[in-house]
């Protein structure tokens with residue numbers, strides 16, 4: 229079997245079709261890149277039917293003060309003005325010191341339209357809050373790999389479905405990454421937020437209209 233595969237992959241080189249094959253591969257890679265760079269809003273699907281689940285379901289990811297929040301998809305319905313995240317995937321530009329981490333795809337988002345500015349969405353390595361920032365602000369944190377699942381409709385981080393909405397003191401819903409699989413018990417206890425309202429959520433890609 230192994231030999232069979234090796235023979236198969238070596239045929240194009242032997243027959244002189246290598247150029248065609250690599251051209252085809254490049255074209256495929258470009259197609260994948262284009263799909264990865266297609267822009268989307270991030271909408272919230274809840275996974276249960278508690279009161280908290282119902283509150284967060286259908287909300288949209290917004291950005292303010294370096295942190296990721298849930299709010300109404302309609303900007304005019306928001307109590308606190310926030311920027312609506314418009315995101316896409318691109319390889320995270322590692323530093324020489326972090327190259328070995330091979331974190332792969334990062335999640336880029338617009339943070340303002342005028343002037344147009346982009347940042348990375350990442351999970352704080354200590355508090356597990358989702359935040360956004362430029363490379364220097366994000367590189368030491370959990371910047372990826374971000375990916376998609378369920379036929380490209382669901383957003384995953386570190387191959388997990390582990391995002392959780394937590395209600396902050398001011399009544400807004402922030403997002404945390406349950407990296408340790410303990411339902412955030414350890415990180416929320418450290419922040420005195422163990423009793424805060426809490427709802428597991430799924431990030432869904434809502435493709436934006438091309439202008």
Ligand SMILES: *[C@@H]1O[C@H](CO)[C@@H](O)[C@H](O)[C@H]1NC(C)=O
Nearest residue numbers: 294360361362363364365366
């Ligand atoms: C990254 O953001 C910080 C804080 O806003 C800023 O001080 C720094 O200059 C930025 N770095 C780059 C490379 O833009």
